[in-house]
Amino acid sequence: MTIPDHSFYERDTLQVAKDLLGCKLLRRYGDEILEGIIVETEAYTANDPACHAYKGKTPRSATLFKKPGLSYVYLIYGMYHCVNIVTEPKETAGAVLIRALEPVKPLDNTNGPGKLCREMKITKELNEIDVTNSKSDLWVEKYKSIKKSQIIETTRIGIKQATDWSWRFYIKDNKFLSKK
DNA sequence: GATAAGATGTTA
């Protein structure tokens, strides 16, 4: 059971987004541990118009400039949360959005960024958590590697900027992907 | 202080 360390996240965001496919996301909630396999991700970087940090550091986006391997959780549309993992070196903004999980433990209905946060009880209290530490309430473990031929690259969903960039990645033929 | 828009999900 290995855990990707900070150097795993301190790399090109697109590469991290692809390498996170097949990893597990784990959440400690009281006595139980909720876990799911990451099957869909999206990349967001400093020079990306759709990124929260595109126009520079703001109170919300400051997390994206911090140490790679931290979580970035924010509220969207007043009612849903989304989880990201910070990438790139400190002071360089970048993150990978977790869009869908294949349920493992008590989970179900995790085929969307808002839905998986609801299922895993992820809220802003889990912002800036170190996901390279299994003692955290949220962390990532290696689980299985995905062959390059099984990774589909396509355009991102739900944004109005840079809609033609193929920065969304998912595992081919997986049954737990977000909408379309 | 006000306002518009948003990395979504559900319902019709």
Next chain:
DNA sequence: AACATCTTATCA
């Protein structure tokens, strides 16, 4: 296709 619902950023 509409809407629920509220934080955040931006501007005054």
